[in-house]
Amino acid sequence: MGEKIVFCKGGGCTAKLGAGILNRVLEKLPKGPKDENLLIGYDSRDDAAVYKVSDDTAFVQTLDFFPPMVDDPYTFGQIAAANALSDIYAMGGEVKTALNIVCFPETMDLNILGEIMRGGSEKVIEAGGTLAGGHSIQDSDVKYGLSVTGLVHPDRIYSNNGGYPGDVLILTKKLGVGIVCTASRVQEAKEEDMKEAVSSMIQLNKYASEICRKYEIHACTDVTGFSFLGHLHEMLDGRLSAEVIAEQIPVISGAADYANEFLLTAAGQRNRNHVGPYVEFEHVPFAMEEVLFDPQTSGGLLIAAAPDQAERLLVELREAGLPASAVGTLTEKKEKEIYVRGQR
Structure with missing residues (x-):
């Protein structure tokens, strides 16, 4: 070996x-x-x-x-x-x-x-x-x-920038695999956390995509190396803003703990430097900020779904065994592009 x-x-x-x-x-x-x-x-x-x-x-x-x-x-x-x-x-x-x-x-x-x-x-x-x-x-x-x-x-075709104000943002996989893999590489990650990260990374987005075809989807992208916030920034295309609810973001077990121990990636910091000026955090812990800037490998789909169909889509995604969550909404263009709100 x-x-x-x-x-x-x-x-x-x-x-x-x-x-x-x-x-x-x-x-x-x-x-x-x-x-x-x-x-x-x-x-x-x-x-x-x-x-x-x-x-x-x-x-x-x-x-x-x-x-x-x-x-x-x-x-x-x-x-x-x-x-x-x-x-x-x-x-x-x-x-x-x-x-x-x-x-x-x-x-x-x-x-x-x-x-x-x-x-x-x-x-x-x-x-x-x-x-x-x-x-x-x-x-x-x-x-x-x-x-x-x-x-x-x-x-x-699902373009990544076809969303409308009012669309519901749905994320189909948990975030944090980059942080967990970094912790694992220095022998700091729990075995069960790494197993969860690997299980997420080997999961095809085929099943989520097939379910989406039954519903009105205005935009879609997969969350990979530029992070959740980086790919959301591209989705907004300079013409929309987004409200993100931090507590509704699905996260790999242990990722927040490892972020608090500064087991981070250089790519995550590049993402923060590039996208950070477009983002306003309100009552969001440091660890969650890092998860949102974390580069994902084989991450989930980020979907902008018509508001009258989002709940049914979310139910079907979950029934298929996916850890999907409604994580926010698209809005008209505001002063800041992305607002991430946590609990007070």
């Missing part, structure tokens, strides 16, 4: 470039001629690209890969695949094909690579997709993920 420590140095979505840095690069890229069939591209800050091929069919493209955040290779493969597949579900699509993306040291045991890819393959199969190939390179560190293609009807 000598390679175990080398295998997990800390990864997942904490390895993402900060949103501020990324925006400065993307805004300088040449756009080229506009393609009317490209319904959603990178300039929208959405979860995946969507390209229309006919009046009733568009394909959804995404890719995601990162270093391990857990010691077990098979579990890492499951998490990385679930995370990559999630972008298709955040757009309201169905997974069709996936390609492996692999970086792996030639000196490391190939059985480790086999276990990573087995975990990923099983998640693709669970998603109803087909693993169609991939690409690998020799690297000094392990990285794994997928390029995924899905299908969606052009009129039923």
Whole structure:
């Protein structure tokens, strides 16, 4: 087991470039001629690209890969695949094909690579997709993920910025996996807390997305490396504000305790620096602030649902075994973009 420590140095979505840095690069890229069939591209800050091929069919493209955040290779493969597949579900699509993306040291045991890819393959199969190939390179560190293609009807795409004032914000998974994984890496996390975090990360958003199709959904995104508040900021798109109720945020057991012990990530602090100016906290404990800035790996869907349908949607999500919660509402644009309110 000598390679175990080398295998997990800390990864997942904490390895993402900060949103501020990324925006400065993307805004300088040449756009080229506009393609009317490209319904959603990178300039929208959405979860995946969507390209229309006919009046009733568009394909959804995404890719995601990162270093391990857990010691077990098979579990890492499951998490990385679930995370990559999630972008298709955040757009309201169905997974069709996936390609492996692999970086792996030639000196490391190939059985480790086999276990990573087995975990990923099983998640693709669970998603109803087909693993169609991939690409690998020799690297000094392990990285794994997928390029995924899905299908969606052009009129039923879930963009991340289509919300209206009054929409109810529903979150389908608990927050705090980044903090718990950090605590685990320094042997400070309880075993049951880490198990809860892993169980959340390997859960496909397929089931939540399928339930959402029965209801009026105005916007949807998956909560990953830019944190709950970072992805909510993108959802608001500079034209709306949001009221968030801190006590209704579902949180992984132990995450708040570890945050109070300052077992935090650099990515979480980048998120705070980038999004913090848009947020006003009222009577919110430090630990909950950190949970809301915590980068999530394979996080849940954040849904803006029509107010007259939100309760029924929430009931069905919970009946499916998901820890879904109504965490706030969208409002007209106010002085601050996001208000997070706690108990006095």
